[in-house]
Amino acid sequence: MTALDRIDWIKAAPWLATIGLFAIWELSCWVFQIPWFILPAPSKVFYAAYEFGPALWRNSLQTLWTTLTGFGLAIVFGLFLGLFIGWDRRIYAALYPLMIGFNSIPKVAVVPILVLWFGTGWVPAVLTAFLISFFPIVVNVATGLATIEPEMEDVLRALGAKKLDIMTKVGIPRSMPYFFGSLKVAITLAFIGSVLSETIAANSGVGHMMLTAQSNFEVPLVFACLIALAIEGIGMYAVMSWIEMRMTGWAHRSGFNR
Amino acid sequence: MSFVEIEDVSLRYKPQGDDEGTLAVEGLNLSVERGSFVAVVGPSGCGKSSLMKLATGLNFPTTGKVTVAGNDVHGPVSIAGMAFQNPVMLPWRLTRDNIMLPLEVVEPHRRTFRRDKAVNRERADKLLASVGLEGQGGKFPWQLSGGMQQRASLCRALIHEPELLMLDEPFGALDAFTREELWQVIRDLHAARKFTTILVTHDLREAVFLADKIFVMSARPGRVIVERDVDIPRPRDISVTYDQHFGEIVQELRSHIAEARG
Numbered sequence: 128m129t130a131l132d133r134i135d136w137i138k139a140a141p142w143l144a145t146i147g148l149f150a151i152w153e154l155s156c157w158v159f160q161i162p163w164f165i166l167p168a169p170s171k172v173f174y175a176a177y178e179f180g181p182a183l184w185r186n187s188l189q190t191l192w193t194t195l196t197g198f199g200l201a202i203v204f205g206l207f208l209g210l211f212i213g214w215d216r217r218i219y220a221a222l223y224p225l226m227i228g229f230n231s232i233p234k235v236a237v238v239p240i241l242v243l244w245f246g247t248g249w250v251p252a253v254l255t256a257f258l259i260s261f262f263p264i265v266v267n268v269a270t271g272l273a274t275i276e277p278e279m280e281d282v283l284r285a286l287g288a289k290k291l292d293i294m295t296k297v298g299i300p301r302s303m304p305y306f307f308g309s310l311k312v313a314i315t316l317a318f319i320g321s322v323l324s325e326t327i328a329a330n331s332g333v334g335h336m337m338l339t340a341q342s343n344f345e346v347p348l349v350f351a352c353l354i355a356l357a358i359e360g361i362g363m364y365a366v367m368s369w370i371e372m373r374m375t376g377w378a379h380r381s382g383f384n385r
Numbered sequence: 386m387s388f389v390e391i392e393d394v395s396l397r398y399k400p401q402g403d404d405e406g407t408l409a410v411e412g413l414n415l416s417v418e419r420g421s422f423v424a425v426v427g428p429s430g431c432g433k434s435s436l437m438k439l440a441t442g443l444n445f446p447t448t449g450k451v452t453v454a455g456n457d458v459h460g461p462v463s464i465a466g467m468a469f470q471n472p473v474m475l476p477w478r479l480t481r482d483n484i485m486l487p488l489e490v491v492e493p494h495r496r497t498f499r500r501d502k503a504v505n506r507e508r509a510d511k512l513l514a515s516v517g518l519e520g521q522g523g524k525f526p527w528q529l530s531g532g533m534q535q536r537a538s539l540c541r542a543l544i545h546e547p548e549l550l551m552l553d554e555p556f557g558a559l560d561a562f563t564r565e566e567l568w569q570v571i572r573d574l575h576a577a578r579k580f581t582t583i584l585v586t587h588d589l590r591e592a593v594f595l596a597d598k599i600f601v602m603s604a605r606p607g608r609v610i611v612e613r614d615v616d617i618p619r620p621r622d623i624s625v626t627y628d629q630h631f632g633e634i635v636q637e638l639r640s641h642i643a644e645a646r647g
């Protein structure tokens with residue numbers, strides 16, 4: 128057995144790919160002599176991140192806080208609304224088109240209204256994160272409830288089970304994999320929402336910092352902000368993914384994705 | 386008075402759009418004695434499943450009357466256990482907890498469920514042992530084979546000691562060997578506990594092997610066209626399925642169904 132065989136390639140793959148990407152980026156900047164104000168090389172970007180470290184850190188935390196607050200609201204509200212909509216087919220029929228319509232509105236068009244109502248600052252950012260991310264939660268929870276096997280429902284109804292029994296014993300546990308699955312999507316969207324709002328109307332956060340850096344022509348810093356966002360996004364996704372596995376391991380039994 | 390009494394019943398499903406609503410059964414008469422085992426056979430789409438729903442109070446007749454255990458059926462009868470072709474186990478519960486599910490729902494058990502948890506557990510494990518699933522209660526249902534899941538599904542139908550057991554093609558999705566094994570399981574359970582059983586099936590051999598009486602239904606709208614008593618003495622060994630008399634009854638039923646299909 129050689130040393131190469133002992134490497135766990137599956138584990139190493141994401142790191143190798145990331146390093147590879149940065150290497151190609153760095154190399155291309157040198158080889159093609161790309162000016163730093165068009166596309167700064169990673170070395171320049173990382174240096175900018177180091178240089179503006181404390182500010183970048185502070186703004187990243189602000190964005191993280193904004194995102195998680197909006198996301199938290201979305202979980203509470205989305206779970207509640209999803210259960211409500213999935214409860215009865217009539218409610219589902221009544222509210223679903225409204226939901227679709229609401230979700231179709233580009234959230235960037237809503238931010239000015241939020242600013243009008245709440246002024247600039249963190250409130251519109253939290254609300255944008257919330258508005259953009261609750262939809263997948265609602266839809267997934269409602270779908271989980273709506274797809275209860277009719278036989279299961281018959282078994283329980285024949286025993287005199289009330290709607291509430293069926294929901295608590297079957298519907299809600301059944302919709303949990305959908306719910307936790309939707310959190311991965313929702314957290315990403317919440318993040319988009321908060322950054323979007325920060326770039327339009329805020330006085331802190333990574334989005335705001337990017338805007339400032341851009342107007343000061345600090346191109347490497349703009350890219351450093353982007354990378355900070357990417358890292359935060361991956362981190363939050365990973366946390367949600369982990370929670371999903373922990374909470375609904377029974378739903379991942381096929382071994383298909385292993 | 387019979388245990389289940391279906392008198393001149395018709396059932397029309399709710400119209401949807403242009404469809405004026407399917408007439409599932411019409412002029413249906415059927416009575417089942419307490420403790421007996423009857424089978425209902427017929428061409429597909431003859432309203433066999435409607436019959437299941439009528440007898441358990443999940444659907445109400447459009448016209449006519451259904452009585453179970455002497456009471457008019459106005460709602461779910463709750464003395465019934467049901468098993469279907471699809472075992473529909475809840476994957477997040479252990480097999481044992483799946484089986485105890487009816488106890489959490491049906492009166493009077495639901496009030497004492499928490500208090501009697503240990504007793505109920507023991508009961509579930511005993512029932513599992515009686516269908517050949519000893520010690521499997523601690524596994525998740527998806528860790529069991531199809532036949533084992535169907536056995537567990539039978540246990541779930543029987544845990545609350547129902548007086549009426551409704552079986553809707555419970556062995557339809559199983560291989561021939563497993564199916565015959567399960568025939569014997571259900572035969573023994575019925576012999577031991579004497580619950581009234583209505584078995585809806587496509588399999589004529591299954592019907593003849595298990596039932597005291599067989600109802601043949603017509604094509605839609607379904608009604609009973611033939612009632613056939615099965616005069617094979619009990620206890621029946623699986624070998625009776627190769628007897629000449631057994632074969633004759635199956636042949637007879639087959640010709641009735643061929644007629645019913647038109």
